[in-house]
Amino acid sequence: MHRYPFTNSIWRQHDTGTPYPSLSVSESTEVVVIGAGIAGLVCAYELQKRGRQVTLLEALEIGHGTTGHTTAKCSVQHGTIYHKLIRHFDESIARLYYEFNSEALVYLKNQIEEGFDCDYANEQSFLYSREPNEELTKELDAYRRLKIDGGEATEEVRKALPFSIEQALVIHDQAQFHPVKYLRELANRFVQHGGKIYENSRATEVSQGPRPVVTTSTGRRVQGNQVVIATHYPFNDLRGLYVSKFSVERSYIVACESGSRPLKGMYLEVGERKRSFRSYEENGKTYLLVGGEGHTAGQVTDTRSRYDRLEHDAQAHFETNRASYRWSSQDLITLDGLPYVGQMFKREPDLFVATGFSKWGMTNGIAAGTLLADQLTGRPNRFVNLVSPLRQTVKSSDISAFLKTNLDTATQFAKGTVDRLLERKNVKDLQLDESGVVQVDGKTSGVYRDLDNQCHVVNLTCTHLGCTVKWNNAERSWDCPCHGSRFDAKGNVLEGPATKPLSYSKREDL
Numbered sequence: 001m002h003r004y005p006f007t008n009s010i011w012r013q014h015d016t017g018t019p020y021p022s023l024s025v026s027e028s029t030e031v032v033v034i035g036a037g038i039a040g041l042v043c044a045y046e047l048q049k050r051g052r053q054v055t056l057l058e059a060l061e062i063g064h065g066t067t068g069h070t071t072a073k074c075s076v077q078h079g080t081i082y083h084k085l086i087r088h089f090d091e092s093i094a095r096l097y098y099e100f101n102s103e104a105l106v107y108l109k110n111q112i113e114e115g116f117d118c119d120y121a122n123e124q125s126f127l128y129s130r131e132p133n134e135e136l137t138k139e140l141d142a143y144r145r146l147k148i149d150g151g152e153a154t155e156e157v158r159k160a161l162p163f164s165i166e167q168a169l170v171i172h173d174q175a176q177f178h179p180v181k182y183l184r185e186l187a188n189r190f191v192q193h194g195g196k197i198y199e200n201s202r203a204t205e206v207s208q209g210p211r212p213v214v215t216t217s218t219g220r221r222v223q224g225n226q227v228v229i230a231t232h233y234p235f236n237d238l239r240g241l242y243v244s245k246f247s248v249e250r251s252y253i254v255a256c257e258s259g260s261r262p263l264k265g266m267y268l269e270v271g272e273r274k275r276s277f278r279s280y281e282e283n284g285k286t287y288l289l290v291g292g293e294g295h296t297a298g299q300v301t302d303t304r305s306r307y308d309r310l311e312h313d314a315q316a317h318f319e320t321n322r323a324s325y326r327w328s329s330q331d332l333i334t335l336d337g338l339p340y341v342g343q344m345f346k347r348e349p350d351l352f353v354a355t356g357f358s359k360w361g362m363t364n365g366i367a368a369g370t371l372l373a374d375q376l377t378g379r380p381n382r383f384v385n386l387v388s389p390l391r392q393t394v395k396s397s398d399i400s401a402f403l404k405t406n407l408d409t410a411t412q413f414a415k416g417t418v419d420r421l422l423e424r425k426n427v428k429d430l431q432l433d434e435s436g437v438v439q440v441d442g443k444t445s446g447v448y449r450d451l452d453n454q455c456h457v458v459n460l461t462c463t464h465l466g467c468t469v470k471w472n473n474a475e476r477s478w479d480c481p482c483h484g485s486r487f488d489a490k491g492n493v494l495e496g497p498a499t500k501p502l503s504y505s506k507r508e509d510l
Protein backbone atom coordinates (compact mmCIF):
# COMPACT_ATOMS: atom_id res chain seq x y z
CA MET A 1 0.00 0.00 0.00
CA HIS A 2 1.27 3.51 -0.87
CA ARG A 3 1.57 5.43 2.37
CA TYR A 4 1.51 9.13 1.85
CA PRO A 5 4.23 10.91 3.87
CA PHE A 6 3.20 12.91 6.90
CA THR A 7 3.56 16.65 6.52
CA ASN A 8 6.50 18.44 8.14
CA SER A 9 7.61 22.03 7.78
CA ILE A 10 11.28 22.48 6.93
CA TRP A 11 11.37 25.29 9.50
CA ARG A 12 10.31 23.04 12.35
CA GLN A 13 12.30 20.00 11.36
CA HIS A 14 15.55 20.83 13.08
CA ASP A 15 14.20 23.11 15.77
CA THR A 16 16.24 22.42 18.85
CA GLY A 17 14.99 25.39 20.82
CA THR A 18 14.39 25.35 24.56
CA PRO A 19 11.09 23.82 25.58
CA TYR A 20 9.24 26.08 27.99
CA PRO A 21 7.04 24.84 30.85
CA SER A 22 3.27 24.92 30.81
CA LEU A 23 1.40 27.20 33.17
CA SER A 24 0.87 25.21 36.36
CA VAL A 25 0.15 27.99 38.86
CA SER A 26 -2.05 31.03 38.40
CA GLU A 27 -0.21 34.35 38.38
CA SER A 28 -0.47 38.08 37.99
CA THR A 29 1.54 40.22 35.61
CA GLU A 30 1.44 43.56 33.78
CA VAL A 31 0.74 42.33 30.24
CA VAL A 32 -0.47 38.95 29.03
CA VAL A 33 0.36 38.15 25.40
CA ILE A 34 -1.44 35.13 23.94
CA GLY A 35 0.23 33.47 20.95
CA ALA A 36 3.98 32.96 20.39
CA GLY A 37 3.96 33.60 16.66
CA ILE A 38 5.80 36.49 15.07
CA ALA A 39 3.34 39.23 16.16
CA GLY A 40 3.01 37.97 19.74
CA LEU A 41 6.73 37.45 20.24
CA VAL A 42 7.78 40.79 18.74
CA CYS A 43 5.19 42.52 20.93
CA ALA A 44 6.19 40.62 24.08
CA TYR A 45 9.92 41.17 23.46
CA GLU A 46 9.49 44.90 22.81
CA LEU A 47 7.30 45.38 25.89
CA GLN A 48 9.69 43.49 28.12
CA LYS A 49 12.64 45.52 26.77
CA ARG A 50 10.75 48.66 27.65
CA GLY A 51 10.33 47.57 31.23
CA ARG A 52 6.89 45.95 31.25
CA GLN A 53 6.49 42.57 32.96
CA VAL A 54 5.05 40.24 30.31
CA THR A 55 3.70 36.69 30.43
CA LEU A 56 3.43 34.93 27.08
CA LEU A 57 1.06 31.98 26.67
CA GLU A 58 1.34 29.62 23.71
CA ALA A 59 -1.30 26.95 23.05
CA LEU A 60 1.19 24.49 21.55
CA GLU A 61 4.91 25.15 21.02
CA ILE A 62 6.86 28.07 19.61
CA GLY A 63 6.85 27.83 15.83
CA HIS A 64 4.00 25.33 15.77
CA GLY A 65 1.55 27.88 14.38
CA THR A 66 1.33 29.92 11.21
CA THR A 67 4.78 31.53 11.49
CA GLY A 68 6.41 28.11 11.35
CA HIS A 69 4.45 27.18 8.24
CA THR A 70 5.12 29.99 5.78
CA THR A 71 7.52 30.49 2.90
CA ALA A 72 9.19 33.08 5.17
CA LYS A 73 9.56 35.83 2.62
CA CYS A 74 9.98 39.15 4.35
CA SER A 75 8.73 41.39 1.63
CA VAL A 76 6.49 44.41 1.24
CA GLN A 77 5.48 43.05 -2.17
CA HIS A 78 2.12 41.68 -1.11
CA GLY A 79 0.77 40.35 -4.37
CA THR A 80 -0.90 43.17 -6.26
CA ILE A 81 -2.15 44.93 -3.14
CA TYR A 82 -1.06 48.48 -3.88
CA HIS A 83 -3.31 49.22 -6.83
CA LYS A 84 -6.17 47.58 -4.93
CA LEU A 85 -5.57 49.79 -1.89
CA ILE A 86 -5.47 52.87 -4.12
CA ARG A 87 -8.76 51.81 -5.69
CA HIS A 88 -10.38 50.88 -2.37
CA PHE A 89 -9.04 53.83 -0.35
CA ASP A 90 -6.62 56.29 -1.91
CA GLU A 91 -2.91 56.82 -2.54
CA SER A 92 -2.20 58.05 0.97
CA ILE A 93 -3.55 54.86 2.59
CA ALA A 94 -1.74 52.64 0.08
CA ARG A 95 1.52 54.51 0.73
CA LEU A 96 0.99 54.25 4.51
CA TYR A 97 0.51 50.48 4.24
CA TYR A 98 3.76 50.31 2.25
CA GLU A 99 5.54 52.28 4.98
CA PHE A 100 3.95 50.18 7.76
CA ASN A 101 5.54 47.08 6.23
CA SER A 102 8.78 48.78 5.10
CA GLU A 103 9.46 49.92 8.66
CA ALA A 104 8.99 46.32 9.81
CA LEU A 105 11.66 45.27 7.36
CA VAL A 106 14.01 47.96 8.70
CA TYR A 107 13.25 46.73 12.24
CA LEU A 108 14.26 43.22 11.20
CA LYS A 109 17.43 44.43 9.46
CA ASN A 110 18.42 46.28 12.63
CA GLN A 111 17.95 43.10 14.63
CA ILE A 112 20.21 41.24 12.20
CA GLU A 113 22.87 43.90 12.81
CA GLU A 114 22.40 43.35 16.56
CA GLY A 115 23.26 39.68 15.99
CA PHE A 116 19.92 37.89 15.50
CA ASP A 117 20.77 34.55 13.89
CA CYS A 118 17.95 33.48 11.55
CA ASP A 119 19.50 32.66 8.15
CA TYR A 120 18.62 36.12 6.94
CA ALA A 121 19.39 37.00 3.31
CA ASN A 122 18.74 40.17 1.37
CA GLU A 123 16.81 39.33 -1.81
CA GLN A 124 14.80 40.99 -4.52
CA SER A 125 11.11 40.22 -4.54
CA PHE A 126 9.40 39.55 -7.86
CA LEU A 127 5.85 39.22 -9.16
CA TYR A 128 5.46 37.54 -12.53
CA SER A 129 2.83 36.30 -14.92
CA ARG A 130 3.03 33.64 -17.62
CA GLU A 131 0.18 35.19 -19.59
CA PRO A 132 -0.78 38.81 -20.25
CA ASN A 133 -2.14 40.11 -16.96
CA GLU A 134 -3.83 43.43 -16.38
CA GLU A 135 -3.21 43.23 -12.63
CA LEU A 136 0.53 43.57 -13.10
CA THR A 137 0.14 46.58 -15.37
CA LYS A 138 -2.02 48.29 -12.75
CA GLU A 139 0.41 47.33 -10.01
CA LEU A 140 3.33 48.80 -11.94
CA ASP A 141 1.40 52.05 -12.21
CA ALA A 142 0.77 51.89 -8.43
CA TYR A 143 4.53 51.47 -7.80
CA ARG A 144 5.15 54.66 -9.78
CA ARG A 145 2.41 56.62 -8.03
CA LEU A 146 3.50 55.48 -4.57
CA LYS A 147 7.22 55.87 -5.34
CA ILE A 148 7.88 52.27 -4.40
CA ASP A 149 11.50 51.21 -4.85
CA GLY A 150 10.93 48.83 -7.74
CA GLY A 151 9.37 48.52 -11.16
CA GLU A 152 9.49 46.55 -14.39
CA ALA A 153 11.67 43.40 -14.27
CA THR A 154 10.47 41.20 -17.12
CA GLU A 155 13.89 40.56 -18.68
CA GLU A 156 15.45 39.83 -15.30
CA VAL A 157 12.82 37.22 -14.42
CA ARG A 158 12.97 35.67 -17.89
CA LYS A 159 16.65 34.94 -17.19
CA ALA A 160 15.96 33.58 -13.70
CA LEU A 161 12.96 31.26 -14.20
CA PRO A 162 12.96 28.30 -16.59
CA PHE A 163 9.61 28.90 -18.25
CA SER A 164 8.16 31.63 -20.39
CA ILE A 165 7.37 34.88 -18.64
CA GLU A 166 5.02 37.49 -20.01
CA GLN A 167 5.61 40.25 -17.51
CA ALA A 168 7.33 40.80 -14.16
CA LEU A 169 7.81 43.45 -11.45
CA VAL A 170 10.43 43.81 -8.75
CA ILE A 171 10.69 45.46 -5.35
CA HIS A 172 14.32 45.88 -4.35
CA ASP A 173 16.10 45.13 -1.11
CA GLN A 174 13.67 42.70 0.51
CA ALA A 175 14.58 39.62 2.57
CA GLN A 176 14.04 35.97 3.35
CA PHE A 177 14.85 34.17 6.59
CA HIS A 178 14.24 31.15 8.80
CA PRO A 179 11.08 31.98 10.72
CA VAL A 180 11.44 29.50 13.58
CA LYS A 181 15.06 30.54 14.24
CA TYR A 182 13.80 34.11 14.34
CA LEU A 183 11.09 33.19 16.86
CA ARG A 184 13.70 31.38 18.97
CA GLU A 185 15.93 34.47 18.97
CA LEU A 186 13.02 36.62 20.09
CA ALA A 187 12.00 34.11 22.77
CA ASN A 188 15.55 33.78 24.17
CA ARG A 189 16.04 37.50 24.34
CA PHE A 190 12.56 38.04 25.80
CA VAL A 191 13.36 35.59 28.61
CA GLN A 192 16.79 37.17 29.16
CA HIS A 193 14.99 40.47 29.75
CA GLY A 194 12.84 38.80 32.41
CA GLY A 195 9.80 37.71 30.37
CA LYS A 196 7.97 34.46 31.08
CA ILE A 197 6.89 31.94 28.43
CA TYR A 198 4.46 29.09 28.96
CA GLU A 199 4.02 26.58 26.14
CA ASN A 200 1.24 24.01 25.84
CA SER A 201 -0.95 26.46 27.73
CA ARG A 202 -4.05 27.11 25.66
CA ALA A 203 -6.00 30.24 26.60
CA THR A 204 -9.71 29.56 26.37
CA GLU A 205 -11.28 32.64 27.94
CA VAL A 206 -10.55 36.31 28.58
CA SER A 207 -12.69 38.18 31.09
CA GLN A 208 -14.10 41.62 30.33
CA GLY A 209 -13.48 44.81 32.28
CA PRO A 210 -10.39 46.19 34.01
CA ARG A 211 -7.51 43.84 34.88
CA PRO A 212 -8.69 41.11 32.50
CA VAL A 213 -8.12 37.49 33.50
CA VAL A 214 -6.98 34.89 30.97
CA THR A 215 -8.06 31.34 31.76
CA THR A 216 -6.37 28.32 30.22
CA SER A 217 -7.78 24.93 29.27
CA THR A 218 -6.44 23.51 32.55
CA GLY A 219 -8.19 26.18 34.61
CA ARG A 220 -5.06 28.21 35.44
CA ARG A 221 -5.32 31.98 35.26
CA VAL A 222 -3.12 34.93 34.45
CA GLN A 223 -4.33 38.41 35.27
CA GLY A 224 -2.82 41.47 33.61
CA ASN A 225 -3.43 45.17 33.17
CA GLN A 226 -3.68 44.50 29.46
CA VAL A 227 -4.12 41.45 27.27
CA VAL A 228 -2.90 41.03 23.67
CA ILE A 229 -4.53 38.34 21.51
CA ALA A 230 -2.04 37.31 18.83
CA THR A 231 -3.44 33.86 18.12
CA HIS A 232 -3.85 34.19 14.35
CA TYR A 233 -7.65 33.80 14.58
CA PRO A 234 -8.92 35.58 17.72
CA PHE A 235 -10.33 32.78 19.86
CA ASN A 236 -12.23 35.13 22.19
CA ASP A 237 -14.55 36.60 19.56
CA LEU A 238 -17.69 35.67 21.47
CA ARG A 239 -19.64 38.53 19.99
CA GLY A 240 -18.82 37.33 16.49
CA LEU A 241 -17.45 40.69 15.40
CA TYR A 242 -14.46 39.16 13.67
CA VAL A 243 -15.71 35.85 12.24
CA SER A 244 -17.67 37.65 9.56
CA LYS A 245 -14.73 39.86 8.56
CA PHE A 246 -12.38 37.15 7.36
CA SER A 247 -12.25 34.54 4.72
CA VAL A 248 -9.83 31.72 5.50
CA GLU A 249 -7.52 30.32 2.84
CA ARG A 250 -5.27 27.33 2.98
CA SER A 251 -2.19 26.96 0.77
CA TYR A 252 0.59 24.42 0.36
CA ILE A 253 4.37 24.38 0.21
CA VAL A 254 6.89 21.70 -0.72
CA ALA A 255 10.66 21.81 -0.27
CA CYS A 256 12.55 19.72 -2.82
CA GLU A 257 16.29 19.17 -2.74
CA SER A 258 17.81 20.71 -5.80
CA GLY A 259 20.95 19.90 -7.75
CA SER A 260 21.18 23.32 -9.35
CA ARG A 261 22.34 26.61 -7.92
CA PRO A 262 20.01 28.32 -5.45
CA LEU A 263 17.45 30.61 -7.01
CA LYS A 264 18.34 34.26 -6.56
CA GLY A 265 15.29 36.20 -5.48
CA MET A 266 11.77 35.36 -4.32
CA TYR A 267 9.01 34.88 -6.87
CA LEU A 268 5.23 34.96 -6.81
CA GLU A 269 2.99 34.32 -9.77
CA VAL A 270 -0.01 36.52 -10.46
CA GLY A 271 -2.85 34.67 -12.14
CA GLU A 272 -4.55 31.32 -11.79
CA ARG A 273 -1.65 29.16 -10.57
CA LYS A 274 -0.13 31.59 -8.08
CA ARG A 275 3.08 29.59 -7.78
CA SER A 276 5.66 30.91 -5.36
CA PHE A 277 9.38 30.06 -5.46
CA ARG A 278 12.35 30.69 -3.21
CA SER A 279 15.47 28.72 -2.25
CA TYR A 280 16.76 27.76 1.15
CA GLU A 281 20.20 26.31 1.95
CA GLU A 282 20.85 24.13 4.96
CA ASN A 283 23.74 21.80 5.86
CA GLY A 284 25.22 22.03 2.38
CA LYS A 285 21.92 21.19 0.70
CA THR A 286 19.86 23.49 -1.44
CA TYR A 287 16.09 23.26 -1.34
CA LEU A 288 13.64 24.82 -3.71
CA LEU A 289 10.45 25.87 -1.93
CA VAL A 290 7.39 25.84 -4.16
CA GLY A 291 4.08 27.20 -2.86
CA GLY A 292 0.55 27.52 -4.18
CA GLU A 293 -2.60 25.43 -4.71
CA GLY A 294 -4.63 27.62 -2.35
CA HIS A 295 -8.31 27.09 -1.61
CA THR A 296 -10.91 28.10 0.94
CA ALA A 297 -10.04 26.34 4.19
CA GLY A 298 -11.84 23.13 5.07
CA GLN A 299 -13.43 22.64 1.68
CA VAL A 300 -10.97 20.17 0.15
CA THR A 301 -10.50 16.61 1.37
CA ASP A 302 -7.93 15.38 -1.15
CA THR A 303 -5.14 17.73 -0.15
CA ARG A 304 -2.49 15.19 -1.15
CA SER A 305 -3.00 15.98 -4.81
CA ARG A 306 -2.19 19.64 -4.03
CA TYR A 307 1.23 18.68 -2.74
CA ASP A 308 1.72 16.31 -5.67
CA ARG A 309 1.05 19.08 -8.18
CA LEU A 310 3.59 21.38 -6.50
CA GLU A 311 6.17 18.61 -6.48
CA HIS A 312 5.45 17.87 -10.12
CA ASP A 313 5.92 21.54 -11.04
CA ALA A 314 9.27 21.63 -9.24
CA GLN A 315 10.46 18.51 -11.05
CA ALA A 316 9.14 19.65 -14.40
CA HIS A 317 10.98 22.98 -14.39
CA PHE A 318 13.92 22.64 -12.01
CA GLU A 319 16.40 19.87 -11.26
CA THR A 320 14.77 18.68 -8.06
CA ASN A 321 14.20 15.42 -6.19
CA ARG A 322 10.94 14.32 -4.62
CA ALA A 323 9.75 16.68 -1.90
CA SER A 324 11.62 16.21 1.38
CA TYR A 325 9.20 18.45 3.25
CA ARG A 326 5.53 19.27 2.77
CA TRP A 327 3.53 21.70 4.83
CA SER A 328 0.59 24.04 4.60
CA SER A 329 -0.55 27.27 6.12
CA GLN A 330 -3.77 29.07 6.74
CA ASP A 331 -4.32 32.75 6.05
CA LEU A 332 -7.00 35.15 7.20
CA ILE A 333 -8.01 37.48 4.40
CA THR A 334 -9.70 40.67 5.58
CA LEU A 335 -12.45 42.47 3.69
CA ASP A 336 -10.43 45.59 2.92
CA GLY A 337 -6.98 43.98 2.66
CA LEU A 338 -5.62 45.65 5.82
CA PRO A 339 -4.87 43.77 9.04
CA TYR A 340 -6.63 44.38 12.35
CA VAL A 341 -4.14 45.57 14.96
CA GLY A 342 -5.03 47.52 18.08
CA GLN A 343 -7.85 47.79 20.59
CA MET A 344 -10.07 44.79 19.97
CA PHE A 345 -13.51 46.01 21.10
CA LYS A 346 -14.77 49.53 21.63
CA ARG A 347 -15.72 49.06 25.26
CA GLU A 348 -12.66 47.04 26.28
CA PRO A 349 -9.71 49.46 26.43
CA ASP A 350 -7.38 46.82 27.88
CA LEU A 351 -7.87 44.17 25.24
CA PHE A 352 -5.76 44.25 22.06
CA VAL A 353 -5.61 42.08 18.96
CA ALA A 354 -3.30 41.42 16.01
CA THR A 355 -4.84 39.41 13.20
CA GLY A 356 -5.83 39.34 9.52
CA PHE A 357 -2.38 39.53 7.92
CA SER A 358 -3.73 37.91 4.74
CA LYS A 359 -0.77 36.07 3.22
CA TRP A 360 1.79 38.59 4.41
CA GLY A 361 2.39 37.71 8.02
CA MET A 362 6.14 38.26 8.20
CA THR A 363 6.28 42.03 7.77
CA ASN A 364 2.69 42.60 8.94
CA GLY A 365 3.40 40.48 12.03
CA ILE A 366 6.52 42.44 12.96
CA ALA A 367 4.74 45.74 12.26
CA ALA A 368 1.79 44.61 14.41
CA GLY A 369 4.06 43.60 17.30
CA THR A 370 5.88 46.94 17.36
CA LEU A 371 2.66 48.93 16.95
CA LEU A 372 1.04 47.14 19.91
CA ALA A 373 4.16 47.68 22.02
CA ASP A 374 3.93 51.40 21.21
CA GLN A 375 0.23 51.52 22.05
CA LEU A 376 0.67 49.74 25.35
CA THR A 377 3.55 51.96 26.40
CA GLY A 378 1.94 55.22 25.28
CA ARG A 379 4.35 55.92 22.42
CA PRO A 380 2.92 57.63 19.35
CA ASN A 381 2.65 55.42 16.28
CA ARG A 382 1.45 56.88 12.98
CA PHE A 383 -0.09 53.59 11.81
CA VAL A 384 -2.65 53.22 14.63
CA ASN A 385 -5.62 54.41 12.58
CA LEU A 386 -4.54 52.58 9.41
CA VAL A 387 -4.97 49.14 10.95
CA SER A 388 -7.32 49.87 13.84
CA PRO A 389 -9.79 47.01 14.30
CA LEU A 390 -12.37 49.69 15.14
CA ARG A 391 -11.93 51.49 11.81
CA GLN A 392 -15.10 52.62 10.10
CA THR A 393 -14.20 52.44 6.46
CA VAL A 394 -16.94 50.21 5.17
CA LYS A 395 -17.30 50.37 1.39
CA SER A 396 -19.85 48.73 -0.85
CA SER A 397 -17.19 46.22 -1.91
CA ASP A 398 -16.64 45.38 1.78
CA ILE A 399 -20.33 44.76 2.21
CA SER A 400 -20.54 42.41 -0.74
CA ALA A 401 -17.43 40.56 0.52
CA PHE A 402 -19.02 40.48 4.00
CA LEU A 403 -22.23 39.02 2.59
CA LYS A 404 -20.32 36.48 0.53
CA THR A 405 -18.23 35.38 3.54
CA ASN A 406 -21.35 34.93 5.64
CA LEU A 407 -23.28 33.24 2.87
CA ASP A 408 -20.39 30.81 2.39
CA THR A 409 -20.45 30.05 6.11
CA ALA A 410 -24.21 29.53 6.12
CA THR A 411 -23.92 27.32 3.04
CA GLN A 412 -21.20 25.23 4.65
CA PHE A 413 -23.27 24.96 7.80
CA ALA A 414 -26.26 23.56 5.89
CA LYS A 415 -24.14 21.49 3.51
CA GLY A 416 -22.41 19.77 6.41
CA THR A 417 -25.62 18.07 7.47
CA VAL A 418 -26.30 16.80 3.95
CA ASP A 419 -22.69 15.67 3.51
CA ARG A 420 -22.85 13.65 6.70
CA LEU A 421 -25.68 11.66 5.19
CA LEU A 422 -24.31 11.37 1.66
CA GLU A 423 -20.69 10.61 2.43
CA ARG A 424 -21.33 7.78 4.88
CA LYS A 425 -19.13 4.73 4.42
CA ASN A 426 -19.04 1.35 6.05
CA VAL A 427 -16.34 1.39 8.72
CA LYS A 428 -15.14 -2.04 7.59
CA ASP A 429 -14.28 -0.55 4.20
CA LEU A 430 -11.83 1.94 5.67
CA GLN A 431 -8.27 1.06 4.69
CA LEU A 432 -5.22 1.82 6.83
CA ASP A 433 -4.50 5.56 6.88
CA GLU A 434 -7.97 6.32 5.57
CA SER A 435 -10.83 8.26 7.05
CA GLY A 436 -14.56 8.43 6.48
CA VAL A 437 -17.94 9.46 7.78
CA VAL A 438 -19.47 6.31 9.28
CA GLN A 439 -22.19 5.16 11.65
CA VAL A 440 -20.72 4.23 15.03
CA ASP A 441 -23.16 3.03 17.69
CA GLY A 442 -26.03 4.62 15.78
CA LYS A 443 -24.32 8.03 15.49
CA THR A 444 -22.79 9.61 12.41
CA SER A 445 -19.13 10.09 13.29
CA GLY A 446 -15.75 10.73 11.72
CA VAL A 447 -13.38 7.77 11.85
CA TYR A 448 -9.70 7.61 10.98
CA ARG A 449 -8.15 4.15 10.75
CA ASP A 450 -4.45 4.67 11.50
CA LEU A 451 -1.43 2.69 10.29
CA ASP A 452 -1.70 0.37 13.31
CA ASN A 453 -5.34 -0.43 12.48
CA GLN A 454 -6.67 1.58 15.43
CA CYS A 455 -9.83 3.57 14.79
CA HIS A 456 -10.06 7.14 16.06
CA VAL A 457 -13.66 8.27 16.30
CA VAL A 458 -14.63 11.95 16.57
CA ASN A 459 -17.84 13.93 16.71
CA LEU A 460 -17.97 15.88 13.44
CA THR A 461 -19.51 19.01 14.94
CA CYS A 462 -16.95 21.82 15.19
CA THR A 463 -16.72 23.08 18.76
CA HIS A 464 -16.51 26.68 17.59
CA LEU A 465 -19.94 27.38 16.11
CA GLY A 466 -21.19 23.98 15.04
CA CYS A 467 -20.28 23.52 11.36
CA THR A 468 -19.35 20.04 10.16
CA VAL A 469 -15.62 19.31 9.95
CA LYS A 470 -14.09 17.54 6.94
CA TRP A 471 -11.14 15.21 6.64
CA ASN A 472 -7.87 16.55 5.22
CA ASN A 473 -6.02 13.51 3.93
CA ALA A 474 -2.47 14.93 3.75
CA GLU A 475 -2.42 16.55 7.18
CA ARG A 476 -4.58 13.80 8.74
CA SER A 477 -6.73 16.47 10.35
CA TRP A 478 -10.39 17.41 10.61
CA ASP A 479 -10.81 20.91 9.16
CA CYS A 480 -13.75 23.23 9.53
CA PRO A 481 -14.97 24.97 6.36
CA CYS A 482 -16.60 27.85 8.26
CA HIS A 483 -13.79 29.70 10.07
CA GLY A 484 -10.83 27.37 9.64
CA SER A 485 -10.56 25.56 12.98
CA ARG A 486 -8.54 22.35 12.67
CA PHE A 487 -8.39 19.26 14.85
CA ASP A 488 -6.04 16.29 14.78
CA ALA A 489 -7.24 12.72 14.32
CA LYS A 490 -7.85 12.51 18.06
CA GLY A 491 -9.91 15.69 18.06
CA ASN A 492 -7.28 17.95 19.66
CA VAL A 493 -7.31 21.57 18.50
CA LEU A 494 -4.56 22.32 15.98
CA GLU A 495 -5.79 25.75 14.95
CA GLY A 496 -8.50 28.04 16.31
CA PRO A 497 -10.80 29.84 16.66
CA ALA A 498 -12.09 26.65 18.36
CA THR A 499 -10.57 26.17 21.81
CA LYS A 500 -12.25 22.90 22.76
CA PRO A 501 -11.43 19.49 21.28
CA LEU A 502 -13.88 17.36 19.31
CA SER A 503 -15.27 14.60 21.47
CA TYR A 504 -13.12 11.55 20.80
CA SER A 505 -12.80 7.85 21.49
CA LYS A 506 -10.32 5.20 20.37
CA ARG A 507 -11.86 1.96 19.16
CA GLU A 508 -10.11 -1.30 18.46
CA ASP A 509 -13.30 -3.20 17.68
CA LEU A 510 -14.27 -1.45 14.45
Ligand code: FES
Pocket residue numbers: 462463464465466467480481482483484485496497498
Ligand atom coordinates in the same frame (compact mmCIF):
# COMPACT_ATOMS: atom_id res chain seq x y z
FE1 FES B 1 -16.23 28.27 13.23
FE2 FES B 1 -15.84 25.68 12.88
S1 FES B 1 -14.41 27.24 12.90
S2 FES B 1 -17.71 26.71 13.14
